[in-house]
Each structure stands twice: as structure tokens, then as C-alpha cells.
Amino acid sequence: MAVVVSRIKVRLGIAAAALGLGVTLGACHSQVENVPLSDQNIYFSDKFYDVKALSPTRALIVGYGGKMLATDDGGTSFARIDGGTDLALYKIAAVGNRLWVVGQKGLILHSADGGKTWQKQDSGTKVYLFSVYFLNESRGFAVGDRSTLAETSDGGQTWQARQVALAPQDSESEMALAMQDPIFYDVRFTDERNGWISGEFGQLLRTIDGGQTWTARQNTLMTPESGIVDAMNLPTFFGQFVINDREALAAGLDGRIARTRDGGATWRFEPMKLAFPLADPLYQPYVTADGTAWAVGAAGEVVRLPAGQTEWTRADLGMPVYTxxxxxxxxxxxxGWLVGGYGTILRSEDGGKSWKVCLG
Structure with missing residues (x-):
């Protein structure tokens, strides 16, 4: 029973990303009042899980129920794309004009024309896939439930899925047993050999042999400074961002952000400078071309770290976000773009200094 409750609590993090927002109006606006109604592609019931900025004006957005939207004009209008599925879509990977999307029940979709048309690929698994990453047009990885890692060397024409073997826990408790079969939420690689997986129960795995073997590195977070002395108290990490071959960020439960500066060998929690501490999960970090770091999460939380600074602060979006x-x-x-529940799509054209609501 403890395992079931634990899994439910953890999945609420991503399924909190499954309860959501949606807006039914048009174009991008600094506020939503007094905008005329029109025929739209965005609704309050929409739940958006990922956005990929393909150019300064083009973006692809995916979410619950197989919903897929694209804009070519910076969010002034959105077109509905038929992906051929009603399963939830969680993550997008892009290499040039080729795109991949993963979702429920082992779903992998591929587009060779920039997202206009999509075909299903056989992932070799039926578990939920939460993340996908491609190094180039051929070599890609996807991760998901039950410690699943799927790999391809031919652009997804064939995938090989397997369960990553993790070192057994010392304890025989139900929680310890569950920690041997965690959900993987994100995967990133810097080259053919070096990569990371983040996931449930604080999993921060590192490979230096192209994914053949993985080593858990989350125990390096257990320090006197972090206040965490038990691996079972480590936060689930939902998303990662690789800055370079030595440095990466991971964001997760309790508003925690971890950073590695040595290729994933060791991790440390980032300092926060907040009037009110974060209590809700952070789902995804990102670092822009100018070095500014961002992370988004539950309850409309957005934190940022300008280049050259050492403490994260809350970002001012210029409007309340209630999802x-x-x-x-x-x-x-x-x-830049932010997406989430209630059909929320926010757009910035000035590096995040100001944001506008895109209403379809």
C-alpha cells in the first residue's frame, strides 16, 4: 500500500500537469480582458505539456488528448495539427526539420516535414514515455515508466526498449523496492557517449558509454548543507537542461533545482532568494542563449537566474497565472514560450522581460 500511495503522490506532479487550463480567444495579449470572441483552437479544458520553439515565430505545442498546435506568426494564430491519436503527448524533440513526440502507451510520433504530417513509430514498449531526445537525425533516446529506456540509431525506424538496471537498495522496505523501479521523466545527451536521466525518487543517472550502463549520482545531493541524509527524501526530478558537456540543471518536487558542474559526477542544490519558499514542484528548467536560466512549475511558479548571478528569484510575468x-x-x-494548464500559452519577445497571453 505504501508503494501505491507513493506512486500516486509522485504521479500527481506530472498529472497536476494533467488537470488544467485553456483559453478560447485570439492572438497574444498582455491581459485577457475585453478580447473579442472568435473561432479558436484553444480551450479552457486544454492541458499543454510541452512547447518547442522552432524559430523566432514558429512553435509546436502538444498536450492532453493528442492535441497538437502550431503557429507560424509568433502566436497571432494557431493551426490544429492531426497527429492521428487521442493519447496524451508529453515531449517534443527536434533536429532540423525532423520532429519526434512521445506520449501515453509507448506512443512515438515522427514528422519529416517540420510537423505538418505525422507517422507512428514502434517504440517496442507500451509504458508511458515522458521524454525524448535526439542527438542528430539518427541517434535518439526516450524514457518513461518502469525505468524504461528506448533507443534508436536510425531515426526511429526501429526502437529497442529495455528496463535500466539499477543498483539494489540496502533496505527491504516497500519504498526501497519501489525505488528500484522508478519512473524516468527526462533524458538528455551531450554527445554519443555522455548523457543523463532524471526521475522519480531523486534519480539522477549518468552514462559515459552511450547508454549501455548507468550510474546513480543522486547520493551526491545528500550533504549537511542540503539537510537530506536519506535517499528516500530526495525530490523527484521532472526535467533537465544540459548547458554544456560539463554543466546541467534538474528541476523537481518542493521547488528544488540541482546543478552539476562536472558532467554529472556530482550534483548540488541551487540557492533560492525568495520571499516565500517554493512548496510546489518545478517541472522544467531552461537556459537561454544569453545564459539566463528559467524554471517553471505548479501554481504558476516561474523562477529565473540571470547570467552571472548565483541566487534564483521569482520572475515577474506581469500577470497572475492560476495554473x-x-x-x-x-x-x-x-x-520564448511558456505553456501549461487551462490552455495557457504565454509568449515573450524581449527575453522574458514581459509576457503576453496567446489566445489562439
Missing amino acids: WLRSVDFADAQN
């Missing part, structure tokens, strides 16, 4: 935000992405240092 979770699941993803952040920038095309360059200026043009």
Missing part, C-alpha cells in the same frame, strides 16, 4: 506551467522554451535569447 501549473509545464514547459519553457526559447528560439533565441529574446523569443
Whole structure:
């Protein structure tokens, strides 16, 4: 029973990303009052899980129920794309004009024309896949439930899925047993050999052999400074961002952000300078071309760390956001997007100094 309760609590983090917002109006606005109604593609019931900025004006957004939207004009209008599924879509990967999206029940979709048309690929698994990452047009990885890692070397024409073997826990408790079969929420690689996986129960795994073997590095977070002395108290990490071959960020439960500066060998929690501490999860970190770091999460939380500074602070979006935000992405240092529940799509054209609501 303890395992079931634990899993439910953890999944609420991502399924809090499954309760959501949606807006039914048009274009991008600094506030939503007094905007005329029109035929729209965005609704209050929409739940958006990921956004990929493909250019300063083009973006792809995916979410619950197989919903897929694209804009070519910076959010003034959105077109509905038929992905051929009603399963939830969680993450997008892009290499040039080729795109991949993963979702429920082992779903992988692929587009070779920039997202206009999509075909299903056989992932080799039926577990939920929460993240996908491609190094180039051929080599890609996807991760999900039950410690699942799927790999391809031919652009997804064939995938091989397996369960990553983790070192057994010392304890025989139900929680310890569950920690041997965690959900993987995100995967990133810097080259053919070096990569990271983040996930449930604080999992921060590192590979230096292209994914053949993985080593858990989350225990390096257990220090006197962090106040965590038991691996079972480590926060689940939902999202990562790789800055370079040595440095990466991971964001997770309790508003915690961890950073590695040595290629994932060791991790440390980031300092926060907040009037009110974060109590809700952070889902996704991102670092823009100018070095500014962002992280988004539940309860509309957005924190940022300007380049050269050492403490994260809350970002001012210029408006209240009453729902979770699941993803952040920038095309360059200026043009960025935030998406989340209730059909929320926010757009910035000035590096995050100001944000506008895109209403479809």
C-alpha cells in the first residue's frame, strides 16, 4: 500500500500537469480582458505539456488528448495539427526539420516535414514515455515508466526498449523496492557517449558509454548543507537542461533545482532568494542563449537566474497565472514560450522581460 500511495503522490506532479487550463480567444495579449470572441483552437479544458520553439515565430505545442498546435506568426494564430491519436503527448524533440513526440502507451510520433504530417513509430514498449531526445537525425533516446529506456540509431525506424538496471537498495522496505523501479521523466545527451536521466525518487543517472550502463549520482545531493541524509527524501526530478558537456540543471518536487558542474559526477542544490519558499514542484528548467536560466512549475511558479548571478528569484510575468506551467522554451535569447494548464500559452519577445497571453 505504501508503494501505491507513493506512486500516486509522485504521479500527481506530472498529472497536476494533467488537470488544467485553456483559453478560447485570439492572438497574444498582455491581459485577457475585453478580447473579442472568435473561432479558436484553444480551450479552457486544454492541458499543454510541452512547447518547442522552432524559430523566432514558429512553435509546436502538444498536450492532453493528442492535441497538437502550431503557429507560424509568433502566436497571432494557431493551426490544429492531426497527429492521428487521442493519447496524451508529453515531449517534443527536434533536429532540423525532423520532429519526434512521445506520449501515453509507448506512443512515438515522427514528422519529416517540420510537423505538418505525422507517422507512428514502434517504440517496442507500451509504458508511458515522458521524454525524448535526439542527438542528430539518427541517434535518439526516450524514457518513461518502469525505468524504461528506448533507443534508436536510425531515426526511429526501429526502437529497442529495455528496463535500466539499477543498483539494489540496502533496505527491504516497500519504498526501497519501489525505488528500484522508478519512473524516468527526462533524458538528455551531450554527445554519443555522455548523457543523463532524471526521475522519480531523486534519480539522477549518468552514462559515459552511450547508454549501455548507468550510474546513480543522486547520493551526491545528500550533504549537511542540503539537510537530506536519506535517499528516500530526495525530490523527484521532472526535467533537465544540459548547458554544456560539463554543466546541467534538474528541476523537481518542493521547488528544488540541482546543478552539476562536472558532467554529472556530482550534483548540488541551487540557492533560492525568495520571499516565500517554493512548496510546489518545478517541472522544467531552461537556459537561454544569453545564459539566463528559467524554471517553471505548479501554481504558476516561474523562477529565473540571470547570467552571472548565483541566487534564483521569482520572475515577474506581469500577470497572475492560476495554473501549473509545464514547459519553457526559447528560439533565441529574446523569443520564448511558456505553456501549461487551462490552455495557457504565454509568449515573450524581449527575453522574458514581459509576457503576453496567446489566445489562439
